[in-house]
Amino acid sequence: MNAPPTGSAVLWLDVDAETAGQRIDNFLFTRLKGVPKSHVYRILRSGEVRRNGGRVQPKDRLEAGDKIRVPPIRLAERETPEIPGRALRNRIEGNILHEDEDLLVINKPSGLAVHGGSGLSFGVIEGLREIRPEARFLELVHRLDRETSGCLLIAKKRSALRILHEQFRDDTVKKVYLALLAGAWARTRWIVDAPLQKNVLQSGERLVKVARDGKPSVTEFRRKERYAQATLVEARPITGRTHQIRVHAQSMGHPVAGDERYGDGNANRELKQLGLKRLFLHSAATTLRHPRTGAVLQFEAPLPPELADFLNTLAR
Numbered sequence: 001m002n003a004p005p006t007g008s009a010v011l012w013l014d015v016d017a018e019t020a021g022q023r024i025d026n027f028l029f030t031r032l033k034g035v036p037k038s039h040v041y042r043i044l045r046s047g048e049v050r051r052n053g054g055r056v057q058p059k060d061r062l063e064a065g066d067k068i069r070v071p072p073i074r075l076a077e078r079e080t081p082e083i084p085g086r087a088l089r090n091r092i093e094g095n096i097l098h099e100d101e102d103l104l105v106i107n108k109p110s111g112l113a114v115h116g117g118s119g120l121s122f123g124v125i126e127g128l129r130e131i132r133p134e135a136r137f138l139e140l141v142h143r144l145d146r147e148t149s150g151c152l153l154i155a156k157k158r159s160a161l162r163i164l165h166e167q168f169r170d171d172t173v174k175k176v177y178l179a180l181l182a183g184a185w186a187r188t189r190w191i192v193d194a195p196l197q198k199n200v201l202q203s204g205e206r207l208v209k210v211a212r213d214g215k216p217s218v219t220e221f222r223r224k225e226r227y228a229q230a231t232l233v234e235a236r237p238i239t240g241r242t243h244q245i246r247v248h249a250q251s252m253g254h255p256v257a258g259d260e261r262y263g264d265g266n267a268n269r270e271l272k273q274l275g276l277k278r279l280f281l282h283s284a285a286t287t288l289r290h291p292r293t294g295a296v297l298q299f300e301a302p303l304p305p306e307l308a309d310f311l312n313t314l315a316r
Helices: 024-031 037-045 086-094 124-131 158-169 244-251 265-273 305-313
Strands: 011-014 067-070 096-099 103-108 149-155 174-182 189-193 196-200 206-210 218-226 230-237 281-289 296-300
Touching: 024 037, 024 067, 086 096, 086 124, 096 296, 103 124, 124 149, 149 158, 158 281, 174 244, 174 265, 174 305, 196 244, 206 244, 218 244, 230 244
Parallel strands: 149 281
Antiparallel strands: 011 067, 096 103, 103 149, 174 230, 174 281, 189 218, 196 206, 218 230, 281 296
């Protein structure tokens, strides 16, 4: 196994079949542990990293048999990385719902990003890499918003990631969310078929809206429980667009409780006074085929205590 570069040594990395298809920046992040991401991008953009003798871009994907040259990295540049605290690592470990040689499923806590970036030093994936230092491959299969909790899939092999991505593209992965909608919703079932368009603001913030020329987007909502000021529903996204459930709920006139981006400010304030401290959106169940065996698997993530307790305080 290749060792991280010393102060004066060039490092040569071989790409095997399992790693083929991975972006070179992600490949280097896992192989150059302790080297800041900013420095990895610097040596990539400067042309100091070579693939089979040629220059590469951060987004380029690797092929089996590639030979990657990494330049010497001065010890001064090898900053001590900020790593997740023990309490957070234990929190991640304690929320693992399933793990085998191909796949890992976690009940992601609310408030924890799926990966570092945008001012965050780490997220779930960085925490898992600390917990599983022997794992050569750990990559997110999909994403959940930072404030959303529930089932999150992580591939432990490149082959598993490829097959699971195919299932997501084919919309064969079935996901069920629990969401508390603001207001009393009179319907028992509603299928929202409204195209969505994503815009990225200069700040990097993603903002999604219903738009005629957007991407086809469909969500099924089913009422589970009515309260005086809100309604608990199951939301089943038929397609998988960014912020889909949140924007479709907004389009119905009943946004998700606690949603500071697409929500109702007055309703949020009232529910906050009653004790709601976060976005009430939870990925409760995910059904898919195992990427290697093809067996149908269903994973369920229990509703976090802070949401379950909050429901118990609501008047019917």
